[in-house]
Amino acid sequence: MSALSRLIVPAMLFFILAACGGAPTPTATPVPPTATPAPTAEPTAILPTEAPTATAVPQVAVITVGIDPGFEPFVFTREGKLAGFDVDLLNAMAAEGDFEVAYIVAPFDEIFNGLQNGKYDAAISAITVTEERKTLVDFTAPYFESGKAPVSFYNPGQGIAIRTDNTAITGPESLVAGVRVGVKKGTTGAAFAAQQTTAEIIEFADSPDAIQSLVAGEVDAVIVDIPVIVDYIKRNPTAGIRVTGGPVTEEVYAIAVSKAKPAVLEVLDAALVKVKASGAYDQIYNRWFGAP
Numbered sequence: 001m002s003a004l005s006r007l008i009v010p011a012m013l014f015f016i017l018a019a020c021g022g023a024p025t026p027t028a029t030p031v032p033p034t035a036t037p038a039p040t041a042e043p044t045a046i047l048p049t050e051a052p053t054a055t056a057v058p059q060v061a062v063i064t065v066g067i068d069p070g071f072e073p074f075v076f077t078r079e080g081k082l083a084g085f086d087v088d089l090l091n092a093m094a095a096e097g098d099f100e101v102a103y104i105v106a107p108f109d110e111i112f113n114g115l116q117n118g119k120y121d122a123a124i125s126a127i128t129v130t131e132e133r134k135t136l137v138d139f140t141a142p143y144f145e146s147g148k149a150p151v152s153f154y155n156p157g158q159g160i161a162i163r164t165d166n167t168a169i170t171g172p173e174s175l176v177a178g179v180r181v182g183v184k185k186g187t188t189g190a191a192f193a194a195q196q197t198t199a200e201i202i203e204f205a206d207s208p209d210a211i212q213s214l215v216a217g218e219v220d221a222v223i224v225d226i227p228v229i230v231d232y233i234k235r236n237p238t239a240g241i242r243v244t245g246g247p248v249t250e251e252v253y254a255i256a257v258s259k260a261k262p263a264v265l266e267v268l269d270a271a272l273v274k275v276k277a278s279g280a281y282d283q284i285y286n287r288w289f290g291a292p
Contacts, residue, residue, distance in 0.1 A: 041097040050207040053091065057270045058263035059186045062100045065090065067122035070206030073231040073288050074253075085288040086124045089143060090255070092280045097271030107205060109186030117256045122264055126225055128188045128251040129154070138259050142252035143281075154289045157247035158189040159226035161214060164240045167219050171245035175199040182186050182210035182219040189223040192248055208232070215239050223248065227289070 033153050045185075067086075069077045075084040082103055094101050095263040106114060111123045115137050129139050144156050162169045175181055175197035183190035185203040193201050202211040214222045221244075222229075231241055255267040275281045 013163070013278065017180050021192060041077070051195055056230045057097075058266055060097075060099050060264055062093075062265045063264055063267070064102045064104060064121045066106045066114050066123035066125075067103050067109045068106060068111065068125040068206075070108065070208060071126040071225065071228055073227065074225075084269055085144075085284060086126065088284045089275070089281070091123055092275050092284060093268065093271035096274040096280075097267050099267060099271075102127070107186075108184065111256070115256055118258065118260065120266065121258055121261045123256045126156070126227075126253050127256050129254050129263070130188065136259075136263075137256045138265050139254040140265060141272060145252040154230060155247065156251040158187075158192055158223050158228055158249045158251070159229055159243050159247055160245055161211065161219070161222045161224070161229045161241050162220065162244050163214065164218065164242050166244075169244055172196060172248050175221065179221065180219040182213050182222040184210055184224055187224070188249055188251065189225070193223050196248070204220075211241070214241055221288075231232050 001051075003277050059118045061185075067075055067082065067286075069082060069084075071083050071084070071086075075082065082105075082106065090101055104120060106120075108125060111125065111127075112133065113118070114120045115123055119175045123137075126144070127133075127139075129142065130183070153233060160172065161170065162176070168174060169179070170289075172192075177198045177200070179197075179199040180202055181193050181197065181199040183193050184205055184207045185205060190201070190203060193199065202210075202213070202215065202219055207228045208221070210222045211229065212222060213219045215236075226243065227249060229241075233239065255268055257268065272281075
């Protein structure tokens with residue numbers, strides 16, 4: 001074999017081998033590793049919440065109540081038993097509130113002391129709510145107030161009663177020196193007479209005694225609760241007395257409660273709401289108040 005042949009043959013073999021081997025295997029492009037997501041916190045379970053419930057009213061078995069039976073038609077005695085609007089109302093409240101009432105009869109001017117020294121849990125006797133009294137005792141929601149009576153002359157408040165033949169006294173401005181005015185001791189009427197007039201003040205233990213003194217001519221006028229005056233005229237149409245002028249005070253009546261007895265206050269307020277809602281309050285109201 002010539003020298004040229006020796007060069008050609010190896011070259012040809014190279015190309016043949018290259019053709020037989022095919023194209024070179026492509027190199028795979030590396031794929032970046034997929035990041036493993038960080039574990040998430042377990043979802044917080046939503047727990048059911050309890051529906052709000054009404055605050056339970058405390059349980060009180062017996063409420064001791066101071067009462068002055070000298071405020072007919074609110075409180076008085078009939079055949080030796082307590083009677084009147086206040087008594088019927090509180091008894092109805094006791095039935096609704098599932099408690100008993102133990103009444104203790106006392107003069108009105110001793111009731112507030114009794115509430116403060118623990119003798120009574122509460123007191124009812126057409127008691128007027130005043131800022132001064134609020135410093136001594138607590139009060140329930142009002143149970144008798146202006147604008148609620150079926151007729152205007154049964155609205156709460158102090159009024160002036162005179163004899164029908166008296167033309168000189170027309171209002172509080174007529175209660176001057178030389179005029180004798182009867183009042184019930186310890187009441188807002190007594191306070192008004194002392195602070196707002198210059199008349200001679202004569203105190204009585206009970207409103208009926210003051211009115212009887214007016215009928216007898218022993219005093220020239222009396223200042224007591226208007227419903228008390230009107231009720232007296234209704235029951236004694238020939239007594240010869242009348243109301244003159246309008247109310248000298250604007251008042252509301254509520255049950256007084258010892259500041260040391262918050263549970264009693266709560267029980268009484270709840271019972272009053274129930275009595276009004278049931279219609280019992282209106283029935284009691286209509287039973288006791290009507291035109292004279």
